[in-house]
Amino acid sequence: MSSETKILTTDGVPLEVSLKKAEKRNKIKAFLLVAPLLLFLLITYIFPIGEMFTRSIDDRMVTNMLPKTFASMEKWDGKELPPEEVYRSFYEDYKILAEKKEHGKLGQRLNKEKNGFNSILKRLFRKVKRNQIDETVSIKEQINKIHRNFTKVEYWQAIKRTAPPYTINKYLKGMDMYLDEDGNVAQVSEDRRIHRILWLRTLEIALFVTIFCFLMGYPIAHLLATLPMKYSNLLMICVLLPFWTSLLVRTASWMILLQQQGLVNDFFVMIGLVADNNRPEMMYNKVGTYVAMTQILLPFMVLPLYSVMKTISPSLMRAGKSLGGTPFVAFWKIYFPLTIPGIGAGCLLVFILAIGYYITPALVGGASGTLISNQIAFHMKQTLDWSFASAMGLMLLTGVLVIYWIYNKLVGVDNIKLG
Amino acid sequence: MSKNPEFVKFDKVDKSYDGKVLVVKDLQLDIAEGEFITMLGPSGSGKTTCLMMLAGFETPTNGEILLDGNIISNIPPHKRGIGMVFQNYALFPHMTVYENLAFPLRVRKVEKDEIDKKVDKALSMVSLNGFESRMPAQLSGGQQQRVAVARALVFDPAVVLMDEPLGALDKNLRESMQYEIKHIHESIGVTVVYVTHDQSEALTMSNRIAVFNDGKVQQLSDPAELYEKPVNSFVAEFIGENNTFNGEVIDIAQDKCKVKLANSEILANPISVKSKGERTTVSLRPERALINPNDKMDNMFTGKIEEVIYHGDHTRVRLNLLGSSDFILKVPNSTSNLELKVSQDINIGWNSTDARALDPK
Numbered sequence: 001m002s003s004e005t006k007i008l009t010t011d012g013v014p015l016e017v018s019l020k021k022a023e024k025r026n027k028i029k030a031f032l033l034v035a036p037l038l039l040f041l042l043i044t045y046i047f048p049i050g051e052m053f054t055r056s057i058d059d060r061m062v063t064n065m066l067p068k069t070f071a072s073m074e075k076w077d078g079k080e081l082p083p084e085e086v087y088r089s090f091y092e093d094y095k096i097l098a099e100k101k102e103h104g105k106l107g108q109r110l111n112k113e114k115n116g117f118n119s120i121l122k123r124l125f126r127k128v129k130r131n132q133i134d135e136t137v138s139i140k141e142q143i144n145k146i147h148r149n150f151t152k153v154e155y156w157q158a159i160k161r162t163a164p165p166y167t168i169n170k171y172l173k174g175m176d177m178y179l180d181e182d183g184n185v186a187q188v189s190e191d192r193r194i195h196r197i198l199w200l201r202t203l204e205i206a207l208f209v210t211i212f213c214f215l216m217g218y219p220i221a222h223l224l225a226t227l228p229m230k231y232s233n234l235l236m237i238c239v240l241l242p243f244w245t246s247l248l249v250r251t252a253s254w255m256i257l258l259q260q261q262g263l264v265n266d267f268f269v270m271i272g273l274v275a276d277n278n279r280p281e282m283m284y285n286k287v288g289t290y291v292a293m294t295q296i297l298l299p300f301m302v303l304p305l306y307s308v309m310k311t312i313s314p315s316l317m318r319a320g321k322s323l324g325g326t327p328f329v330a331f332w333k334i335y336f337p338l339t340i341p342g343i344g345a346g347c348l349l350v351f352i353l354a355i356g357y358y359i360t361p362a363l364v365g366g367a368s369g370t371l372i373s374n375q376i377a378f379h380m381k382q383t384l385d386w387s388f389a390s391a392m393g394l395m396l397l398t399g400v401l402v403i404y405w406i407y408n409k410l411v412g413v414d415n416i417k418l419g
Numbered sequence: 420m421s422k423n424p425e426f427v428k429f430d431k432v433d434k435s436y437d438g439k440v441l442v443v444k445d446l447q448l449d450i451a452e453g454e455f456i457t458m459l460g461p462s463g464s465g466k467t468t469c470l471m472m473l474a475g476f477e478t479p480t481n482g483e484i485l486l487d488g489n490i491i492s493n494i495p496p497h498k499r500g501i502g503m504v505f506q507n508y509a510l511f512p513h514m515t516v517y518e519n520l521a522f523p524l525r526v527r528k529v530e531k532d533e534i535d536k537k538v539d540k541a542l543s544m545v546s547l548n549g550f551e552s553r554m555p556a557q558l559s560g561g562q563q564q565r566v567a568v569a570r571a572l573v574f575d576p577a578v579v580l581m582d583e584p585l586g587a588l589d590k591n592l593r594e595s596m597q598y599e600i601k602h603i604h605e606s607i608g609v610t611v612v613y614v615t616h617d618q619s620e621a622l623t624m625s626n627r628i629a630v631f632n633d634g635k636v637q638q639l640s641d642p643a644e645l646y647e648k649p650v651n652s653f654v655a656e657f658i659g660e661n662n663t664f665n666g667e668v669i670d671i672a673q674d675k676c677k678v679k680l681a682n683s684e685i686l687a688n689p690i691s692v693k694s695k696g697e698r699t700t701v702s703l704r705p706e707r708a709l710i711n712p713n714d715k716m717d718n719m720f721t722g723k724i725e726e727v728i729y730h731g732d733h734t735r736v737r738l739n740l741l742g743s744s745d746f747i748l749k750v751p752n753s754t755s756n757l758e759l760k761v762s763q764d765i766n767i768g769w770n771s772t773d774a775r776a777l778d779p780k
Contacts, residue, residue: 313509318476318509319509320522321496321497323522323570324497324500325526337513
């Protein structure tokens with residue numbers, strides 16, 4: 001005997017079936033409503049991220065250039081010099097590349113794997129160009145005679161290492177690490193560790209900008225939420241004004257204010273705070289980045305805080321006071337805990353925006369105020385190493401997701417309130 | 420133990436928000452210890468402002484407020500020790516019921532055991548034992564209301580203020596809460612100042628009622644007197660239902676006066692009229708006028724039924740009487756029910772003592 005009897009509708013159809021049928025239409029409607037957004041996200045977000053990911057680990061260049069070599073290398077154990085067969089297929093692959101004039105790229109790529117590769121390949125190229133290699137006798141001996149490095153097993157191992165179509169090299173490079181000749185992860189020498197400094201600086205600046213935004217935004221949001229309408233509207237306009245101005249204009253105006261002959265420095269000199277010949281540098285360093293980013297990101301802190309504070313009834317504070325709490329106790333025990341969802345939303349928003357900020361640090365940051373995103377842009381535009389830029393972009397994205405995850409563990413994303 | 424008749428004293432209190440309009444004018448009000456006093460009035464009459472001044476959230480523009488003989492105008496709200504129940508309860512949404520009740524005790528640095536005891540006592544007073552760990556959002560409106568009452572009482576304040584605490588509840592719940600609050604007041608003897616715009620709430624709960632209008636106390640008396648003997652036409656109009664006649668006094672004696680209406684004359688009880696020729700509004704409670712009265716009554720007229728409205732326990736009859744077509748009669752649904760039909764003529768009578776000649780409207 002079954003413990004629960006099925007409930008039937010008046011027509012005898014099981015209730016569950018009937019309900020599903022009734023809701024199906026609504027579900028389809030709902031899906032169709034979100035479908036454009038889904039498609040949009042897919043095209044503009046998911047797909048580019050996927051593309052970035054493949055680009056960042058893509059290492060098919062050598063694989064495509066030396067197909068025969070890698071095929072014959074599969075049997076080679078990599079401990080001693082490879083057999084004649086490998087030499088021959090390498091030679092054949094290289095000959096094709098030389099004819100297509102693509103041998104230069106191979107040289108550069110292999111040189112990254114093992115220093116000195118490019119020069120020995122150039123020697124090989126000269127021989128190939130002049131048809132000085134006799135294909136009827138042992139190619140291994142002929143190549144080994146070109147340069148003694150060809151007789152070193154490390155060089156052949158370097159080629160073999162490039163065989164897999166994917167590599168994590170770019171990611172390691174982003175963390176100032178690399179794969180050494182034995183395939184182990186190693187640190188680059190200390191004087192070349194630039195990326196780690198940038199990562200730490202990015203975190204530091206994002207953290208401090210968040211803190212400054214919070215310290216300045218909280219009282220503003222509180223005023224906005226409690227002032228009478230006519231004043232709060234005016235204040236709201238002041239807060240939102242930056243939103244209506246171009247980011248570039250705002251940053252440029254900070255440059256006018258903060259430069260050594262700028263308004264702020266003039267004012268300091270005028271009131272005698274600093275000597276005219278000893279004006280402090282407030283731009284092209286961290287100070288500039290802090291000031292400009294805090295001002296630009298402030299609305300993102302104020303708005304979620306404001307929307308949360310607006311919902312807190314003033315009678316709660318009054319209740320706290322009438323029950324005997326001093327104004328501070330009433331604030332700390334009642335008002336503040338109720339604003340935590342807004343604080344969470346504001347801080348997360350500002351932090352995530354700050355961590356990927358690009359234009360402001362680029363313009364006012366100088367050398368000591370640039371962030372990881374500036375480095376990414378540098379590789380996108382200057383070195384054209386897109387795969388490295390992609391790798392760093394993805395590392396940044398992962399970092400943000402990790403922060404989001406930690407935040408979720410600590411505060412709970414359900415507690416976020418944006419409005 | 421003698422009770423202080425001037426436990427709370429408003430002494431010539433004025434209040435203005437903008438320097439142009441007086442919201443409260445020359446308020447003179449004494450509240451006795453242990454009394455349940457209600458400030459009743461339409462919205463904007465200044466009653467809530469008075470409460471806020473007593474709680475300390477507003478300062479009087481002029482005059483003093485005294486609590487147990489001490490001037491409290493300069494004492495901040497948290498040092499006044501006055502409990503308050505807010506209109507929308509103002510329970511702290513992030514705290515459990517227990518934490519809400521413990522809040523006033525914790526800020527007073529009461530020992531943990533003592534807090535537990537007091538919270539328990541306060542919860543049993545509103546019969547909410549076992550709800551300690553609930554969050555306010557998990558409670559119904561009535562339960563939230565009770566928590567708010569318990570929280571305002573848990574620290575044994577001398578005075579408890581209630582600002583339209585039952586406004587958000589449905590009718591049945593509101594009535595049962597009225598009795599509950601009244602019983603709590605009777606059992607612990609705390610002084611309660613209650614603000615409402617609901618006259619039936621005021622009548623059922625209070626020892627005394629102060630009717631506010633236009634920033635002034637119009638009448639301060641116990642519920643029965645307020646209903647039976649309103650001193651002016653605003654109070655008569657505001658409390659309960661009321662039939663009015665506007666006319667002119669043409670003859671006046673010690674306890675009777677003759678009032679000339681548009682085309683007839685009635686006898687009335689002169690309350691605020693002094694001499695002949697004054698304009699007056701005569702007020703008569705609907706239940707004081709009888710159909711086909713047996714006794715000899717000094718006002719007897721015939722009217723025509725315009726409308727009969729069935730109300731369950733009573734029937735409301737609208738008559739065309741003495742030239743006005745909105746004279747209301749209340750007929751109880753007793754077994755000896757009369758046949759009341761529209762456009763039927765009936766005889767109506769009332770005593771002149773129940774017809775109060777008040778100030779003209």
